[in-house]
Amino acid sequence: MQPCSNPLQHSTILIVEDSLSNLLILTKILEEQGAQVLSVSSGRKALDVVKNSLPNLILLDIRLPDMDGYQICQHLKANSTSANIPIIFLSGLEDTKHKVKAFEIGGQDYITKPFQAQ
Numbered sequence: 374m375q376p377c378s379n380p381l382q383h384s385t386i387l388i389v390e391d392s393l394s395n396l397l398i399l400t401k402i403l404e405e406q407g408a409q410v411l412s413v414s415s416g417r418k419a420l421d422v423v424k425n426s427l428p429n430l431i432l433l434d435i436r437l438p439d440m441d442g443y444q445i446c447q448h449l450k451a452n453s454t455s456a457n458i459p460i461i462f463l464s465g466l467e468d469t470k471h472k473v474k475a476f477e478i479g480g481q482d483y484i485t486k487p488f489q490a491q
Contacts, residue, residue: 382407387428389419389445390463391437395486399432416440420448423455433480435464435471443478450479 386403390396391414400410411428413419416437422428431449435442442462449455459481464471472483 383409384429385409385411385426387419387422387431388412389416389431389437389442390414390434392434395434395463414438416442416445419445423449423458427455428458431458431460432484433460433462435462435466435475443474446475446478446480 381403384407386408388396388399388403388410390399390412393414396412396414400412403410411422411426413422414437416439419431419433423431433442433445437445442464446460446462449458449460460479461482461484462475462480463484463486464475465486467485475483
């Protein structure tokens with residue numbers, strides 16, 4: 374059996390993003406790479422999804438209508454079932470303090486919007 378050359382293939386990725394255009398772009402990019410994409414537009418919905426099926430990765434917007442991405446990340450990292458899911462923050466906030474906070478609470482990476490497919 375050959376090793377998987379595409380790390381996204383057969384992965385489940387949860388996108389938590391309230392902008393429909395960003396959500397559609399990210400979904401298209403990831404599905405073209407072979408990932409299964411789950412998407413929600415609020416923090417509460419994200420927590421519900423994670424309760425029912427653990428994704429391999431979460432792409433998490435910071436500004437959401439019901440709770441911010443930092444709160445969602447802290448909740449997921451405090452739960453032993455979801456604590457090891459890598460979280461990549463997505464945000465238009467470029468200030469260093471936001472990036473530092475994202476890493477301090479357990480984020481794996483921080484991508485600023487607008488983002489590039491690469």
